[in-house]
Amino acid sequence: MTTQDLDTEEVADIYDELLATYRVEWAYRGHRSLHLAYYDDDHDDPAEASMNTMRVLSEAADVDGTDRVLNIGCGAGEDSIWNARAHDATVIGVNISETQLDLARENAREHGVADRTEFRYDDFQTLETVADGSVDLVWGLEALAHSPDKPQALAAARRVLDDGGRVAFTDLFVRAGATPSTADREQIGTIEEGLGLRLGAIDGFEAALADAGFENVEVRDLTDGIRPGLEDRKQFASVAHPVGRLLGAVGIASEAQLDGLEASARVHDLVEDGVLGYYLITADRSTSDGDGGDSVDDPAS
Numbered sequence: 164m165t166t167q168d169l170d171t172e173e174v175a176d177i178y179d180e181l182l183a184t185y186r187v188e189w190a191y192r193g194h195r196s197l198h199l200a201y202y203d204d205d206h207d208d209p210a211e212a213s214m215n216t217m218r219v220l221s222e223a224a225d226v227d228g229t230d231r232v233l234n235i236g237c238g239a240g241e242d243s244i245w246n247a248r249a250h251d252a253t254v255i256g257v258n259i260s261e262t263q264l265d266l267a268r269e270n271a272r273e274h275g276v277a278d279r280t281e282f283r284y285d286d287f288q289t290l291e292t293v294a295d296g297s298v299d300l301v302w303g304l305e306a307l308a309h310s311p312d313k314p315q316a317l318a319a320a321r322r323v324l325d326d327g328g329r330v331a332f333t334d335l336f337v338r339a340g341a342t343p344s345t346a347d348r349e350q351i352g353t354i355e356e357g358l359g360l361r362l363g364a365i366d367g368f369e370a371a372l373a374d375a376g377f378e379n380v381e382v383r384d385l386t387d388g389i390r391p392g393l394e395d396r397k398q399f400a401s402v403a404h405p406v407g408r409l410l411g412a413v414g415i416a417s418e419a420q421l422d423g424l425e426a427s428a429r430v431h432d433l434v435e436d437g438v439l440g441y442y443l444i445t446a447d448r449s450t451s452d453g454d455g456g457d458s459v460d461d462p463a464s
């Protein structure tokens with residue numbers, strides 16, 4: 164399988180396979196996050212650090228109770244529920260996995276926010292179920308790394324944003340100025356295949372935001388905060404991978420689960436080698452179309 168032929172069904176299948184591993188972590192940590200934990204001086208426990216990732220992004224996005232939030236790539240609902248509970252926001256979560264959508268709905272009911280959250284099947288590349296100008300914030304916590312065409316995903320995000328709307332994302336990107344070696348490229352391929360990702364460069368993404376009609380783009384490098392969690396994952400993979408191979412040989416662990424473990428270890432290595440970084444990006448919807456287009460508010464345009 165090459166990166167290009169990885170479609171949304173394959174991404175959904177990868178997640179469905181990895182859910183068995185995630186469920187163990189969720190039971191242990193008491194949450195249903197599918198994102199990296201962000202450690203700082205006040206959050207040094209894995210479960211707290213995982214909540215902290217959502218806190219940091221929601222603070223940067225300035226989420227409040229008046230916001231209609233669209234969560235692209237909503238996982239099992241954890242970050243939608245966070246914004247509904249912590250900020251009273253109204254949230255639509257979209258995903259391309261019915262299994263995850265069911266988990267998200269159940270999660271929202273358990274947390275008492277089913278009235279402020281809705282979870283629907285939609286591909287963030289097109290957002291066909293979301294009306295033009297109908298949301299105030301497009302939020303993506305580790306979703307866009309799955310996008311095979313980031314300019315298209317950003318155009319869809321811009322279309323659904325109301326005047327004064329904004330985007331807030333965190334994700335893994337290739338660092339600006341990094342020139343991945345052939346060996347690094349192979350590792351990137353292992354990560355993309357194992358986790359269903361398409362890793363882009365942060366400087367290219369920044370430019371794509373401007374082209375898609377966003378302004379006031381701010382990029383924060385959060386890489387240091389995710390290092391402890393990546394170290395844990397690598398250690399887990401170094402134990403689980405050989406055990407998994409044995410279990411795989413007798414049909415207990417799947418190929419996808421083994422690939423996922425391998426990919427997690429490779430993310431750690433490429434972050435340590437300075438090839439990949441973890442970034443928080445915010446931007447405002449501009450009144451002009453992007454690509455130097457005319458103002459959308461200009462009746463003559």
Ligand SMILES: C[S@@+](CC[C@H](N)C(=O)[O-])C[C@H]1O[C@@H](n2cnc3c(N)ncnc32)[C@H](O)[C@@H]1O
Pocket residue numbers: 171174175178195196197198235236237238239240241242257258259260263285286287288303304305306309310
């Ligand atoms: C790393 S998980 C993050 C989930 C969630 N934001 C969280 O923090 O727990 C990425 C999510 O993006 C979803 N996803 C991937 N490609 C997608 C697409 N094209 N459209 C919608 N969701 C997608 C995956 O199914 C998964 O739920």
